[in-house]
Amino acid sequence: MRKASLLAAAAALVMLGGAAAHADQYDDIMKAKKIRISTDMAIPPSGMMDSSMKPTGSDVETAQLLAKDWGLEIEWVQTTGATRIPNLQTNKADVVISTLSVTPERAKVIDFTKAYASLQSVVGCLKSAQVKGWDDLKDKTIAVSRGTTQDTELSAMKDRALKLSRYDDDATMVTAAVSGQADCIATSATIVNQIGVKNPNRVFEPKVPIRNFDLAIGVRQGEPKLKEKLNEWITANLKNGKLNEIYKKFHGTELPAEMRS
Incomplete structure (x- = not known):
């Protein structure tokens, strides 16, 4: 009986060890040589498609830099604002790099890395609006x-x-502003400034600040090694200026000084 019990205990330990190994997402990613990154390709200049229908934007180039540094292939997982966190929770994506701002509510269901960029959240309206x-x-x-x-x-x-009109994604919301269906939108200051580029007859500008948010990489809870490795990568690329270069290229301004120091 004692021998059988010991064998059962040993088998249980092996099973637990296997489960723990499987739960180490960082090792799984590196072994597969591929990382599944959830990014919205319809929120310029963070994520969009270029004239050749290839992904581009600040979040896209951030993701590409990460994959290059880690020697990985990217599998893009398309998303909208509402599906970013579910993509993590249902294991459709390994990480989210998609203007994901850090909030206490989100931190209850996913983990965040340190900030790699920032977002100025505003209500923007037609420039002529008082x-x-x-x-x-x-x-x-x-x-x-x-x-x-x-x-x-x-x-x-x-x-x-406040009277709110909700749209399923940023692209549809911006289209509403460009086409004249909306005279005010709540989004990032960068997106507000993009509307006049699409339609010079409807120039929008930031009117009322909401809040500045840190943008971080979203990770499923219970993956400390992946989060640690991502934090190390962000720290290194803030220090060497590469993340600032990407942000400035697409947003026209540098990251906050305290983030770059």
Whole structure:
């Protein structure tokens, strides 16, 4: 009986060891020589398709730099704002690099690396609109992409009684602004400034700041080694200036000084 018990215990340890090894996502990625990265390709200039229908943008080049440094092939996992976290939770993606801002609510269900970039979240309106503060938005409908931090932030402002019009993704929301269906949108300052490029007759500008967010890489919970390796990579590429170069190339400004130091 004692021998049988010992054998059973040994078998259990082997099974646990196998499960632990399988749970080490970093080792699995390096062994496969491929990383599945969830990125929205419809939110210029962070993610988009170029004239040759190849992915480009600041998040795309950040992901490509990571894959190059780690010697990996990228498998792109297309996403929208609302599906980024589910892609991690359902194991469709290994990481999310897609303007994913760090919030306490999201940190309850996924893990975040240290910040690799930042996002200035604003309400932007037509340049001609007389909007100087929140009170000037009371009678205006604000377009917002469903499931984003802007959606969460504005929805929580019950006392301001803001009128929100939700769209499934940033591309549809921007199209609404470009085509005249929306005169105000809640998104990043960079996207607001892109609207006038698409339609010079409808120039938008940031009007009311919401909040500045750190952008980080999203990782499934319980993967400390992957998170540690990503943090090491971010630290090195902030120090050598490569992440700042990517950000400046697409956004026209440098990363905050405290992030680059």
